Amino acid sequence: MLRDIDLSGFEKITAKDLPTECMVSSGHRACQGCGEVLAMGMVTKAAGPNTIVANATGCMEIISSPFPETAWKIPWIHVAFENAAAVASGVEAAVKALMRRGALKDRPHIIAFGGDGSTADIGFGALSGAFERGHKFLYVCLDNEAYMNTGIQRSSSTPYGASTTTSPAGKKSIGQHTQKKNLPLIAAAHGIPYVATASPAFYLDLMNKVRKALSVDGPSYIHIYAPCPTGWGMPGSKSIEIAKLAVQTNVFPLYEVVGGRFALTKKVAKPQPVTDYLKAQRRFRHLSDKEAAFIQQTVDGNLDYLQRLVAATNPEPAKAKKPKAKAAPAKKAAKKK
Amino acid sequence: MTKNSICAWQDLALGAAILEPGNAANLKTGAWRTLIPVLDEDKCIKCGLCAVYCPEFCITERKDGFFRPDFDYCKGCGICANECPKKAIAMVMEDK
Amino acid sequence: MPKRIGIEVSLAVADAVKMAKADVISAYPITPQTHIVEELSTYVANGELDAEFVPVESEHSAMSAAVGASAAGARVYTATSAQGLALMHEILFIASAMRLPIVMTVANRSLSGPISIWNDHSDIMTERDINWIQLFVEDGQESLELTLAAFKIAEDKRVLLPTCVNMDGFMLTHMIEPIVFPDQAVVDKFLPTYKPLLTLDPKKPATLGPVGVPEVYLEAKKQCEQALLDSLDVVKEVLAEVNKTFGRKYDLVETNGRKKAETLFVTMGSLGETCWSAVDNLIAQGQDVGQARIRLWRPFPVKEFIKACKGAERLIVIDRAISPGSVCGPVAQEIKSVFYGLKDAPEIVNIIAGIGGRDVPVADFEEMYRLAKKRKLAKTYTLWGLNSNA
Known part of the structure; x- marks a missing residue:
């Protein structure tokens, strides 16, 4: 169902007032050039200090919390692999109950972080349950497209053709032979108020999506592209470059779904061929021209599908957009006073 | 026998929680570095993109307006150099 | 009120x-x-x-x-x-x-x-x-x-x-x-x-x-x-x-029946009430029998349990679960380790009863008592009520 979502609490970030206080400290143990920790840091910058984090088991949990040191400057809880959404549900329920009986004053933001394994695979049921129940929290999937923490095993979010340690390319295999599970669309199918994809390369877009997600009344989901130099086979220095390329090639389109209405937040005027993306990573190096052509076809098809969703859910794009653009700055100005 | 232990069990916080926020800063990950970013101040336009994209969150704006890393933490990944719009950062082998 | x-x-x-x-x-x-x-x-x-x-x-x-x-x-x-x-x-x-x-x-x-x-x-x-x-x-x-x-x-x-x-x-x-x-x-x-x-x-x-x-x-x-x-x-x-x-009094281990009885049933949970009736019947028949009911299972109240069993020569431990491949049911395992090495440790027999909702009426406890007394129960454990061709 299409519905109007109240975004009046959304405080937009611009390049000039970029928040710089990261709630993940230096001294964390992520690999050199880790795009995942970078993206997670950006999320926390946008969210600010009044935030509680529930973290699924995975790279981000391991690199941020080996006893006796924590990289976390905000309250953080790790319970297990498959339950970050359920833990966040409990935190949210407690926050509501405690606020009602006056034991808590400021309502904190609640963010759950999970990798693609904990989100698309083992924690899928818990995620769906939390969305359906309508808890006010943000779930962020940091998608590095395989189980990197345990040594690059395939997940249901690993893209077609990628070689991993459990979907290795070989004489009889092209590597991963299934298509990447489309989590943002599955999230949107729950009818939650806000869903988006984001990339650390487009940091303003990412942080504003976090701000929007945290402003809605109900669950929100952001699926973030998280480059992994170690798992993908590329130099650490290329993490942002590859993230930009993923968007420029339409491999990872940036969009949001607000109240069921799809909108592309980054329109790629002249898409680069997908081979530019594939060739830059060792995980795709074994693919033939024919296979690359098939991937190009899939990428084009996925974009076409997305554009159809945009068209189908926005019957009057011009009219719908104009008042929004006017209303937002006016409200912000009022708040500053 | 207890040599390999961090502390006595009685000294642990409840549930072995960590109560000092961000004390990972005690770990100087700069030791992981082989290449070090070197800034060419003549080329730098002080845009701060290097800070935005630093996965160590260790590049900050200094008094002179330049953005520089804290080498206690810089792992030398080279994202800053790669993303610098003016190519003002060079990654060079560090003398240790 | x-x-x-x-x-x-x-x-x-x-x-x-x-x-x-x-x-x-x-x-x-x-x-x-x-x-x-x-x-x-x-x-x-x-x-x-x-x-x-x-x-x-x-x-x-x-x-x-x-x-x-x-x-x-x-x-x-x-x-x-x-x-x-x-x-x-x-x-x-x-x-x-x-x-x-x-x-x-x-x-x-x-x-x-x-x-x-x-x-x-x-x-x-x-x-x-x-x-x-x-x-x-x-x-x-x-x-x-x-x-x-x-x-x-x-x-x-x-x-x-x-x-x-x-x-x-x-x-x-x-x-x-x-x-x-x-x-x-x-x-x-x-x-x-x-x-x-x-x-x-x-x-x-x-x-x-x-x-x-x-x-x-x-x-x-x-x-x-x-x-x-x-x-x-x-x-x-x-x-x-x-x-x-x-107003009600609760102990970690409760006892009923004869004090310092020769034979004690050991139960945990609601089967204890059925067993209690059997114990009363057996006492009426002149038997020296009592019962210890465990209320706290973890942490196991070792001291309180030993005290409750003082003077008993035989414990009939009722388990409500099988511990496959082990020597007996879980409660009996616990009690055997509690008594291990103690002087005057009682004989411990184990009956695994009421599995999967199988009914254990009062008369069954009386039967257990008679079999235990005649030493006709297995040294390991007995699956009570098992229908077997053997």
Whole structure:
């Protein structure tokens, strides 16, 4: 169902007032050039200090919390692999109950972080349950497209053709032979108020999506592209470059779904061929021209599908957009006073 | 026998929680570095993109307006150099 | 004034949780736990209980949400049974390791397979090592009072551990019994508002559940186990306060029948009441027999149990679960290790009875006694009521 979502609490970030206080400290143990920790840091910058984090088991949990040191400057809880959404549900329920009986004053933001394994695979049921129940929290999937923490095993979010340690390319295999599970669309199918994809390369877009997600009344989901130099086979220095390329090639389109209405937040005027993306990573190096052509076809098809969703859910794009653009700055100005 | 232990069990916080926020800063990950970013101040336009994209969150704006890393933490990944719009950062082998 | 009402025991447990003013209830329905959570959700729906009822999509999430809510500082309750408890398994250890005073009712039911909704203790016996306080109740009044007591025990600063109250599925949960309800004001005094020591507080950010590297894992485990061992005295204190507040007296191990009897039945849970009738019958027949009923299963009250068995030459330990491949059932294993190496240790025979809801009438206990006395029972254990061609 299409519905109007109240975004009046959304405080937009611009390049000039970029928040710089990261709630993940230096001294964390992520690999050199880790795009995942970078993206997670950006999320926390946008969210600010009044935030509680529930973290699924995975790279981000391991690199941020080996006893006796924590990289976390905000309250953080790790319970297990498959339950970050359920833990966040409990935190949210407690926050509501405690606020009602006056034991808590400021309502904190609640963010759950999970990798693609904990989100698309083992924690899928818990995620769906939390969305359906309508808890006010943000779930962020940091998608590095395989189980990197345990040594690059395939997940249901690993893209077609990628070689991993459990979907290795070989004489009889092209590597991963299934298509990447489309989590943002599955999230949107729950009818939650806000869903988006984001990339650390487009940091303003990412942080504003976090701000929007945290402003809605109900669950929100952001699926973030998280480059992994170690798992993908590329130099650490290329993490942002590859993230930009993923968007420029339409491999990872940036969009949001607000109240069921799809909108592309980054329109790629002249898409680069997908081979530019594939060739830059060792995980795709074994693919033939024919296979690359098939991937190009899939990428084009996925974009076409997305554009159809945009068209189908926005019957009057011009009219719908104009008042929004006017209303937002006016409200912000009022708040500053 | 207890040599390999961090502390006595009685000294642990409840549930072995960590109560000092961000004390990972005690770990100087700069030791992981082989290449070090070197800034060419003549080329730098002080845009701060290097800070935005630093996965160590260790590049900050200094008094002179330049953005520089804290080498206690810089792992030398080279994202800053790669993303610098003016190519003002060079990654060079560090003398240790 | 306390009120005496004829009520289904499950509903009385729900009333206890209501009177305890739980902040968050996260639960997933499973027979025979359902009546408890249905009643609680009704209380929340009617505004009689100002709590968040989180109708989760699985028991795994029920316990996970309970952990999140408890870590955020709420008083948390859940209830489950059998397969549900098994699905929670992973998180049960984490709840205790994080020192979260969650209270859970386990409506004891047989574990599949084959699937069975009927009663035995195979669900909780699989979870002996979760580092939770584990109580067993025998009747409705006790179910209500020990549910209230469970919160008080769990939340005691010397304890801070999750606590489960085991009650036999159907055999107790679905019984209608006369139960005396205390006044809310009395409960409020007995169980003040929960004030957590450590929570997810943005003003005092803590990292809960960090990676337990080899240099700390053992110490973390020790902290958790010591809290469980220390809880024994707190359980005693709270039971004494229950006695003072509500009037009924509860011990860690209860005894009935003849004092210093030659033969003692050892029971845990509601089968104890059936056994009690048999013990009375046997005494009437001139037999020297008594009974010890275990109320606190974890931490196991070693001293209290040995004291309760003083003078006995023979223990007939009734287990409600099989421990496949072991020497006997889990309760008998525990008791054998308690007595190992002690002078004048009694002979210990083990009967595994009432498995998967198999009926164990009074006469059966009398039969067990006669067989034990004639030493006609297996040295290991006897599967009571087994239909065999041998």
